[in-house]
Amino acid sequence: MRQRVITAVVALALFLPVIYFDFGGVSVALLGAAMAVVGVYELFRMKGLAMLSFEGVLSALGAVLLVLPEGWFLFLPEGTDRFMLFYLVVMLLLGISVISKNTYTIDEAAFPVIVSLYVGVGFQNFVSARVESLIILCFGLFVVWATDIGAYMFGRHYGQRKLWPDISPNKTIEGAAGGILSAVVVAFFYLLVFPGNDYFGHGTFVMLLLTIIFSVVGQFGDLVESAIKRHYGVKDSGNILPGHGGILDRFDSLLFVFPIMHLLGVF
Template identity: 30%
Template sequence: MSKRVISALIALPLLIVFTIYGGIIFKLGVSALTLLALYEYVNAYKNTNYKIIVPVFIAIYFLNLIFIFTNQGPEKDLLLIVLAVLISMAIPIFNKEYNVISSALTCIGIVYIIVFFNMLIYVRMGTNGHKFIWLIYIIAWACDTLAYYSGSFLGKHKLCPEVSPKKTVEGSIGGIVGSILGVLIWCWLNNDLKLNLLYMIILGILGGIISQIGDLSASLIKRYVGIKDYGNIMPGHGGILDRFDSILFIAPIVYYYIEKVIF
């Protein structure tokens, strides 16, 4: 527990500082997290029969950096995905070290890590981004916290034991409630935005569900490759992908919800 507390006391202030400053500072922070997460993803598969096409990761990562720091919008993510698919599918044709599974895992990693991390930047740099960015964190943390305590005290029915044995249906419901409460508290703190409360409650429900899917998806990969954590950069917490699994799934939901529903 002491390792978890110490790690949190170091990591949380850094995240808060990067988020508050925004601009190039936030972009640098997210870019660093993206690079570390890509490394963890590649490393997770090192003891399996499948190889990630690392050169594609590297090429798409640096192309993405150029786009980010020249203030390109989310429309360029489609170009990244198209290039990733084209190149990843072509390489196994000429290099038998890789196969079609390598192509699939590479493309999934690029969308899951690079594109989803980009969404944090788009939210932060958008209209009222200095306020909406906290909504992503709050949904993830509130959901995770209430899911944990609801499951600990009320949990009786297993949710999906083959993926995560400790998670329960009761904990999952508690997580959704936590997400809704988190969104409502955020709305109260930002009442000057005059947002539609019903729309925000719906976002809380969606966020609670998607947050848990993100968590379970990360666990599914770990079970498949036979690892406990993606890394140990945060002692007691694991790696970047262990801590940002929910946030990565919530970020695109919040971004598109803001763009298509709220505004």
């Protein structure tokens, strides 16, 4: 616990100034791109693949292309978006099957593509939320953090029925419900300060209803990461954050929540 607290304090001391000031509109984008590359590395590591390989480099490149704002790609012809660049990465990965005389198959090419999309689109929406406003980004962060803390506390004190024992044996239905309740309470007070009609694409009441969806989606994202780790037989996605695991261990919920926030018109 001491190690977890120290890591959390140090990480927040580095993380919060970056997202608060977003120096020149560059720092959050670079942070998102860096975390995406680490996420790609962690997934390749779990699968037992080398990051410093042709497909590993392409997967990391694809994730970065998805994360960085389109305004950064000044060399693109007008009307061309980043997804066309990403598709070039897909074409190159599929092309390995020809170069390798089909010893590298389309099934193997699918893994780096899915990895790029998973972490790339997730962190892209994290960056996009900050571009829209700090208030929106913090709303997403607070909902996810409140869900995590609430689920842990309620599950520890009241948890009886397992939520999904085959995937995550320690999670309980009571904990999940407590996480949703905690997220709604935190969102309610947040929206008192920053009313939905003024700062979000929806009114306050609708935002509270959406908070339930975001909390559920965040917990599902956590379960997805647990399923991936269980499939590969690892406890943590990485060890970059002592006591907490890897980047994906800390951002698995956010990778699901921010795209859904965007999809539902919050930013």
